[in-house]
Amino acid sequence: MSPIERETKLTVSPEDFVRIREAGRLVERTDQLNIYLQDPGRLHEQLGYLRVRFETNRLPLATLKIPVGWKGEVREMVEVERLLSELGPTLSPRPRRWVPVDPNVGEGFMEHFQALGITMLRRLGWMRNERYLLEFSPLGTVELDRTKLPGGATLLEVEIEDPSEERHEALARKIREIAPGAAFNPVGKFSRFLEGIGLGPQPPLNPW
Numbered sequence: 001m002s003p004i005e006r007e008t009k010l011t012v013s014p015e016d017f018v019r020i021r022e023a024g025r026l027v028e029r030t031d032q033l034n035i036y037l038q039d040p041g042r043l044h045e046q047l048g049y050l051r052v053r054f055e056t057n058r059l060p061l062a063t064l065k066i067p068v069g070w071k072g073e074v075r076e077m078v079e080v081e082r083l084l085s086e087l088g089p090t091l092s093p094r095p096r097r098w099v100p101v102d103p104n105v106g107e108g109f110m111e112h113f114q115a116l117g118i119t120m121l122r123r124l125g126w127m128r129n130e131r132y133l134l135e136f137s138p139l140g141t142v143e144l145d146r147t148k149l150p151g152g153a154t155l156l157e158v159e160i161e162d163p164s165e166e167r168h169e170a171l172a173r174k175i176r177e178i179a180p181g182a183a184f185n186p187v188g189k190f191s192r193f194l195e196g197i198g199l200g201p202q203p204p205l206n207p208w
Contacts, residue, residue, distance in 0.1 A: 004068060005079040008160040008172055009185040016179030017156045020144055023178045024134025027141060030056040032129040035095055036193055037121040043199055047116050048077070049190050050109065052084060052095050060084035062091060064109050065190075066116075073184045074168060080108045095123045125150065125197050127189065139170045147189060150196030157185060 012020065037050040048066035055061070066078040084092045088104025099105065099121040101113040113121075132144040143159040158175050162168045176182050 003079055005065070005077045005161060006071075006074050006163060006165075006168060007077070008073050008075070008168065009188070010158045010160070010172070010175055010179075010182040011185040012156050012158060012179050012182050014156060016181055017144065017146070019178050020142075020158060020175060021132055021134065024132075024136050024142070024144075027133040027135050029133075030058070030131050032056075032131060033126055034129060034189070035126045036124045036190060037095055037099060038124060039118045039120060040122050040124065040199065042116075042118060043194060047118070048112075050121060051190070052091065060093075062087060062106070062109070064112055066112060070186075073172070074165075075186070075188075078112070080112065082106050082108060097123050099123070124199070125193065127193050127196075129189075136171065136174050139174055140164075140167045142171055142175065147192075149192055153196075155189070155192060158182065 033054040035052040035054075037052070038047075046067060048064065051063045051065065053061050053063065060083070062082050062084050064078070064080040068076040068078060070076070086092075087106045090096050090099045090104050091106075101110055101119050101121065103110060105113065105121075113119075127150065128148045130146040133141055134144055135141045140162055143161070145155070145157050145159060147155040147157070149155055160168055160171045160175070162171065
């Protein structure tokens with residue numbers, strides 16, 4: 001059974017971005033290049049996507065994300081990760097423009113795509129993201145992101161990922177104490193990316 005990721009996103013202002021960054025203990029700062037793949041004819045179905053990430057001081061990683069549903073402000077998604085180097089030549093060392101869903105895609109990915117009826121992926125494009133991993137002891141950590149969207153706009157948001165419901169809620173409360181203007185954001189980076197390249201907007205699934 002694939003693991004379930006539980007995530008809350010809060011959009012923040014430039015001023016709140018600075019407040020949150022200064023309030024937490026900096027664990028790590030990284031630069032990310034995220035490449036997105038999906039069947040362009042199925043985007044309206046919101047079936048999920050494959051993301052290939054190149055990140056400072058880390059091996060390139062491929063991640064499959066499939067929406068499951070919402071619990072309040074928490075989005076649940078199936079998440080499968082593999083090192084890019086473990087995958088076939090259509091994905092490694094960099095994804096080709098078109099990627100057939102075959103054994104080269106890798107175990108854990110192929111099965112999910114086949115279950116969704118997806119036989120071909122297209123490399124749709126990429127976005128850059130600057131990430132701060134911040135610790136708020138003893139509650140846990142959050143990810144503070146500055147994402148450059150296609151078209152030039154900048155998205156500032158906090159991502160909270162924790163399997164513990166109590167810690168998840170406590171971290172969300174903490175961020176709102178620091179930044180009262182932090183707003184629940186049901187729209188993921190992939191949907192914003194699609195809108196930016198003219199393949200959206202993709203309306204978010206109703207979390208309520």
